[in-house]
Amino acid sequence: MVQCYERMSRVKKWDKVFQSPAKFGGWIYGVYLCVICYVGFEFNTHFKQRSLHQLEQHVSQYQSRLNNQLQRFAHLLYSIEAYQRASSDITPEQFYHLAQSQLAGLELELSLESYAIIERSQVLSLEQKYRSLGFFDFTVRLPNRDSGLFLTTLKAAPVSEFGHLLGSAVAIVDPFIQRIGNNELQAVKWHQAQRWSVVIEQFDMQRPQALRALGIGFQLNHLLEGLFGQLYQTSGHHMHVIANEHLVFSSDWQNQFQLTEKQAGITEEIDFFGTPISMHLYTQAQLTPSLLNNYTLIILAVTLIAAALGFMVLMQVRYLTARHDTINNLVEERTASLAQANQQIQHESNKRLAALQQHIVAERKYKSLFVNSSEGLFVLDKYGVLVDANPAFRSLLLGDAHQNTRLTLSDLMLDGDVAERWQKMVEQLQPHEELEWLAGSGQSRGVWVRQTGSWICHSHEVIYEGRITDITALKLFNEQLKYKAQHDSLTDLLNRQTFLQLVEASRTESPGQFVLLYLDLDRFKLINDTLGHLAGDKLLIEFAARMRELVGGFGDIARLGGDEFAILLDVEKLTAPLELLLEDILAAIRVPFEYQGMAHTVSGSVGVRRFTAPCLNYEAEKLLHDADVAMYEAKKRGKNDYHIFTSAIADEASRRLQVERELQTLDMDQELSLRFQPIYCSFGKNIVGFEALVRWHSPQLGVVSPAEFIPIAEECAQIVKLGQWVFKNAMLFKHQLPDDDLFISINVSPIQLQHKGFMNWLMAQFEDAKYRPSHFKIELTESAMMTEENSLVAPLQKLHGLGFGIYIDDFGTGYSSLSRLNVLPVDGVKIDRAFINGIEGTGKPRQLIEAICAMAKSFNLTVTAEGIEQLAQLQTLSTLYCQQMQGYFMSKPLSGFEALQLLHHQASKNLLNEVS
Numbered sequence: 001m002v003q004c005y006e007r008m009s010r011v012k013k014w015d016k017v018f019q020s021p022a023k024f025g026g027w028i029y030g031v032y033l034c035v036i037c038y039v040g041f042e043f044n045t046h047f048k049q050r051s052l053h054q055l056e057q058h059v060s061q062y063q064s065r066l067n068n069q070l071q072r073f074a075h076l077l078y079s080i081e082a083y084q085r086a087s088s089d090i091t092p093e094q095f096y097h098l099a100q101s102q103l104a105g106l107e108l109e110l111s112l113e114s115y116a117i118i119e120r121s122q123v124l125s126l127e128q129k130y131r132s133l134g135f136f137d138f139t140v141r142l143p144n145r146d147s148g149l150f151l152t153t154l155k156a157a158p159v160s161e162f163g164h165l166l167g168s169a170v171a172i173v174d175p176f177i178q179r180i181g182n183n184e185l186q187a188v189k190w191h192q193a194q195r196w197s198v199v200i201e202q203f204d205m206q207r208p209q210a211l212r213a214l215g216i217g218f219q220l221n222h223l224l225e226g227l228f229g230q231l232y233q234t235s236g237h238h239m240h241v242i243a244n245e246h247l248v249f250s251s252d253w254q255n256q257f258q259l260t261e262k263q264a265g266i267t268e269e270i271d272f273f274g275t276p277i278s279m280h281l282y283t284q285a286q287l288t289p290s291l292l293n294n295y296t297l298i299i300l301a302v303t304l305i306a307a308a309l310g311f312m313v314l315m316q317v318r319y320l321t322a323r324h325d326t327i328n329n330l331v332e333e334r335t336a337s338l339a340q341a342n343q344q345i346q347h348e349s350n351k352r353l354a355a356l357q358q359h360i361v362a363e364r365k366y367k368s369l370f371v372n373s374s375e376g377l378f379v380l381d382k383y384g385v386l387v388d389a390n391p392a393f394r395s396l397l398l399g400d401a402h403q404n405t406r407l408t409l410s411d412l413m414l415d416g417d418v419a420e421r422w423q424k425m426v427e428q429l430q431p432h433e434e435l436e437w438l439a440g441s442g443q444s445r446g447v448w449v450r451q452t453g454s455w456i457c458h459s460h461e462v463i464y465e466g467r468i469t470d471i472t473a474l475k476l477f478n479e480q481l482k483y484k485a486q487h488d489s490l491t492d493l494l495n496r497q498t499f500l501q502l503v504e505a506s507r508t509e510s511p512g513q514f515v516l517l518y519l520d521l522d523r524f525k526l527i528n529d530t531l532g533h534l535a536g537d538k539l540l541i542e543f544a545a546r547m548r549e550l551v552g553g554f555g556d557i558a559r560l561g562g563d564e565f566a567i568l569l570d571v572e573k574l575t576a577p578l579e580l581l582l583e584d585i586l587a588a589i590r591v592p593f594e595y596q597g598m599a600h601t602v603s604g605s606v607g608v609r610r611f612t613a614p615c616l617n618y619e620a621e622k623l624l625h626d627a628d629v630a631m632y633e634a635k636k637r638g639k640n641d642y643h644i645f646t647s648a649i650a651d652e653a654s655r656r657l658q659v660e661r662e663l664q665t666l667d668m669d670q671e672l673s674l675r676f677q678p679i680y681c682s683f684g685k686n687i688v689g690f691e692a693l694v695r696w697h698s699p700q701l702g703v704v705s706p707a708e709f710i711p712i713a714e715e716c717a718q719i720v721k722l723g724q725w726v727f728k729n730a731m732l733f734k735h736q737l738p739d740d741d742l743f744i745s746i747n748v749s750p751i752q753l754q755h756k757g758f759m760n761w762l763m764a765q766f767e768d769a770k771y772r773p774s775h776f777k778i779e780l781t782e783s784a785m786m787t788e789e790n791s792l793v794a795p796l797q798k799l800h801g802l803g804f805g806i807y808i809d810d811f812g813t814g815y816s817s818l819s820r821l822n823v824l825p826v827d828g829v830k831i832d833r834a835f836i837n838g839i840e841g842t843g844k845p846r847q848l849i850e851a852i853c854a855m856a857k858s859f860n861l862t863v864t865a866e867g868i869e870q871l872a873q874l875q876t877l878s879t880l881y882c883q884q885m886q887g888y889f890m891s892k893p894l895s896g897f898e899a900l901q902l903l904h905h906q907a908s909k910n911l912l913n914e915v916s
């Protein structure tokens with residue numbers, strides 16, 4: 001990454017260098033164009049000059065060739081002239097022979113010619129002369145218009161056309177004469193086409209004044225043909241030779257190239273012995289113009305190509321620059337990202353380095369932890385074989401014996417099932433939660449361990465890293481805790497919760513008959529209160545031991561709380577009928593137990609609930625409650641007995657529950673009212689007081705009898721509040737009574753009297769003089785008085801001391817010991833209406849009431865008979881020691897208003913009687 005970054009940086013540097021041509025490409029290209037144009041131009045010039053030079057060379061070459069030929073003519077001519085000069089007179093034959101000898105063998109047809117230079121005036125003389133010499137048809141043919149000197153052909157040899165040549169004349173001009181005079185060669189153009197002669201002056205020794213000339217005649221075109229006829233074939237050139245504006249020669253004899261329409265490559269003016277002729281040379285390039293031969297075009301093309309190439313290069317450079325810019329941007333971006341990545345990598349690597357260092361430190365730590373850990377650490381391979389274990393593991397489970405042997409964890413497990421399960425987990429490499437197992441090996445036995453660990457993939461290998469902790473102590477502790485949680489600490493019996501679970505299990509699991517017993521010790525509270533809690537505890541422990549002895553072998557016994565116990569029996573396991581067992585249980589309870597050297601006896605009440613499993617309709621709680629209800633019934637029926645649960649009891653209990661529930665939410669002012677039943681004097685004539693009787697009209701349950709709800713209110717502690725309400729309203733009624741002597745009898749529950757709050761409240765009601773306690777009588781049922789005797793003595797005495805009358809209600813039903821009447825501050829008794837029935841006869845009821853009355857008399861107690869429904873009963877009682885009468889015969893319980901009306905009515909009746 002770092003290298004890459006450096007490379008990117010280098011690219012960036014180059015990039016600046018690379019960018020400049022792109023920026024200045026325009027003007028560089030301009031310079032480049034100028035240069036190549038200049039070079040092109042230079043080349044063009046050079047090639048032009050070179051070709052010109054070549055042409056010049058060619059022309060001079062051709063010229064020299066022509067000159068050479070002419071030189072030869074000149075030499076020949078001069079030599080002939082010299083010869084002629086030497087031989088003063090030469091005959092025509094000699095002349096002919098001379099010509100033939102000198103000119104023979106030449107490739108060109110030449111003729112040796114002799115001329116006379118004459119004036120027009122000399123023509124005749126000359127003609128005559130030559131005609132005279134035998135040339136009879138000699139005629140001088142002068143040009144018509146010219147005047148001056150003429151050159152006239154006199155002799156010509158050896159060509160056959162002499163005849164024609166003789167006499168031909170051309171006008172000669174001054175330059176000709178000058179040249180001739182200077183002994184220079186002079187070319188003469190004859191009138192015949194292409195006929196030329198090269199002429200020199202011929203000196204005639206004999207007639208020096210006569211102008212004579214000697215020349216060689218030839219066809220110029222033939223001469224040129226001989227020289228340049230093959231020019232095109234040899235050099236590719238063509239040539240035009242023009243003399244006196246006439247074309248004298250053309251190498252393109254077929255006029256193939258139409259040279260006359262073309263501009264000559266070079267034109268060379270030649271002095272042709274005094275006559276100028278021009279030589280026009282046409283080059284190959286001119287003749288067959290070809291792009292390949294046209295240097296200008298080639299150079300132009302090359303220049304253009306170079307320019308185009310340059311342009312392409314420029315475009316390429318621009319394109320590359322553009323691309324380069326893109327790449328550059330890319331490179332910059334990449335460089336930035338690389339730099340960032342580099343930083344990240346560095347950061348990462350620093351982090352990793354730190355992590356590695358930490359890892360190393362941690363590894364060292366963990367290694368030391370592994371070795372020094374007090375917990376057993378171990379490693380298994382994927383087959384569950386122990387591959388490593390720390391000293392703690394070895395000392396806990398292995399010792400030295402297994403150090404070198406192949407050992408799996410399941411070898412250490414004492415429980416075969418656990419070992420099998422573990423082996424399956426190993427086979428499936430299955431993850432697991434905490435495992436607890438009992439370990440045992442040759443070295444260690446019965447060690448409970450807790451195993452945690454997991455399968456991990458380490459260096460392509462699956463291993464198990466685990467940890468074991470010795471939890472033997474914890475297990476024991478837990479077992480103890482569990483036991484404690486399930487058992488009652490005092491009696492070591494099962495506790496309520498465990499027992500309920502047991503009942504629940506029996507009810508739902510195995511089918512069968514079961515019996516649930518609910519046991520309650522009668523009068524246990526008394527033992528506790530009188531002998532103390534230690535005695536109570538001892539009694540409970542003793543009871544538990546007896547029950548264990550009796551049913552422990554086949555039943556489960558539990559203490560539900562206080563003095564309540566429960567037993568679950570499987571009927572199948574019973575060896576005797578259930579009733580016998582129940583009797584035995586009651587008998588075992590009754591066996592006196594010793595405390596501090598004294599024997600104490602208690603009895604028990606047992607509720608029995610049978611059920612058949614599976615019993616899906618009732619839960620364990622309900623079954624136990626049913627047994628409790630049955631036990632309550634047994635208690636109600638006199639205790640020291642058992643009672644088997646029936647649905648009737650259940651209904652009763654349910655009704656009780658309903659009443660109790662309604663009582664909890666009782667709105668007393670709305671739902672309660674007081675009725676007042678008049679109490680009469682012994683003859684039933686005058687009202688002496690009223691008994692306040694509470695009425696409850698419940699919105700849910702309707703009218704509920706006090707005989708039903710008072711005992712329930714007593715149990716659920718509502719009685720205190722209710723009693724206060726009754727007292728308060730009775731006092732209000734008392735306040736309305738016209739006669740101050742009339743008393744109000746109020747039924748009071750012993751619980752009210754035992755309640756300090758009630759007593760204080762009651763005292764407070766009588767603190768002012770508005771009410772006098774002597775106007776109120778307190779009725780306590782006989783049974784209540786007897787059972788709560790001790791605790792009632794003090795409050796009753798207090799009330800009695802204040803002036804309240806104390807009456808024993810329902811007298812005769814409570815089996816009270818008459819001797820106790822002395823102990824209690826009682827002012828009177830109210831004989832229960834059960835004893836009133838049948839007293840009008842002479843049978844047992846009569847005797848019984850007489851006995852009661854006699855007894856009351858002996859104790860000096862006021863006797864009130866209640867429940868008088870017939871006149872006869874009233875009459876009978878009037879004869880006995882019975883001071884007060886109460887019953888429907890005289891009056892039913894009345895509302896306050898009715899009672900007041902009754903009083904009013906009675907007062908007016910008494911008044912009438914008195915008047916009459």
Ligand code: C2E
Pocket residue numbers: 677692693694705706707710726746747748749779781809810833866867868869886887888889893
């Ligand atoms: P009790 O105190 O013995 O009250 C007398 C009961 O006998 C009353 O029933 C009354 O209506 C009834 N009675 C009176 N004369 C006759 C008669 O000639 N024939 C018949 N068959 N019955 C007669 P009640 O009012 O239903 O009261 C029942 C019991 O409820 C009372 O018996 C008393 O123990 C208790 N009770 C009533 N009111 C109160 C109260 O305010 N406080 C407490 N603690 N108990 C009360």
Ligand code: MG
Pocket residue numbers: 691747779809
């Ligand atoms: Mg009463």
Ligand code: MG
Pocket residue numbers: 809810830832866
């Ligand atoms: Mg009564």
